[in-house]
Amino acid sequence: MSLVTLLPFIVLIGAMFLMTRSAKKKQQAAAQMRNDMQPxxxxxxxxxMYATxxxxxxxxxxxxxxxxxHAIYxxxxxxxxxxDAEYNxxxxGDDDELDADGTVVPDDASSLTAGESTDEDAADDVAKIDLGKKAEDAAPEDAGTKGSEIKSSEVKDAKADGEGDAK
Structure with missing residues (x-):
């Protein structure tokens, strides 16, 4: 056999060796970390899950x-x-950097709406939108389909009875 045919196998074996070696190093580091734990x-x-x-x-x-x-793991x-700093x-939610800057986070959203109108004022300002069609808008008279004209009150009654859901 020539060296050209053996070369891919040698490269594959070398790659496997390097992968297993790095995996073993990671396992050893994880085991050392677990052994270094203190109460x-x-x-x-x-x-x-975060715990102490x-x-x-x-x-x-x-x-x-x-x-x-308490739980046993x-x-x-x-x-x-x-x-300790990262765990806290x-x-x-302790963050020493934010405390040093003097940043204050409010407990509620009331400060975000300060100076704005109340809910009652906002409700009065909202335009009323009517999604129902008027009886005269249901079908044009020149379409020649007088039997297909439906009043909006009939459509609402049909939906209330559950007839509008069946297809």
């Missing part, structure tokens, strides 16, 4: 998912160990 650390599970570590066993972790609510279910930003 009180904020974590994200692989399912996307309460106890660590050999293969399991006791997580506090809400105040007073496998250590492999921990997707990321978060630092995500879970509690």
């Amino acid at each position: 009180g650390t904020g974590v994200r599970t692989i399912g996307g 570590v309460k106890e660590i066993q050999d293969d399991t972790v006791l997580l506090e998912v809400a105040p007073g609510v 496998a250590k492999n279910a921990i997707g990321a160990v978060l630092d 930003r995500i879970v509690h």
Whole structure:
């Protein structure tokens, strides 16, 4: 066999070696991260739930998912160990950068509508739109179809009875 025919196989084996090596490095880094967990650390599970570590066993972790609510998870279910600042930003909405700027977020939307008219004033300003046709607009007289003329009140009555829904 020539070197030309063996070359694709050599490249394939080398690529597989590199892929498995990088995958092993990622697994080792994840295992090291899980081993470095301490009680009180904020974590994200692989399912996307944020919790605080309460106890660590050999293969399991006791997580506090809400105040007073505890759940036992496998250590492999921990997707990321978060630092305190990131955990507080995500879970509690604490953001030190915004506090330093003096940005204030209102608890309700009342400040957004300050100085505008009330709902009653707005209701008076809205134009009334009548979507029903007038009896004289239903069909032109020159069309020659006097039997097809339908009054708008008959259409409304038919819809109220449920006849308009059947097709």
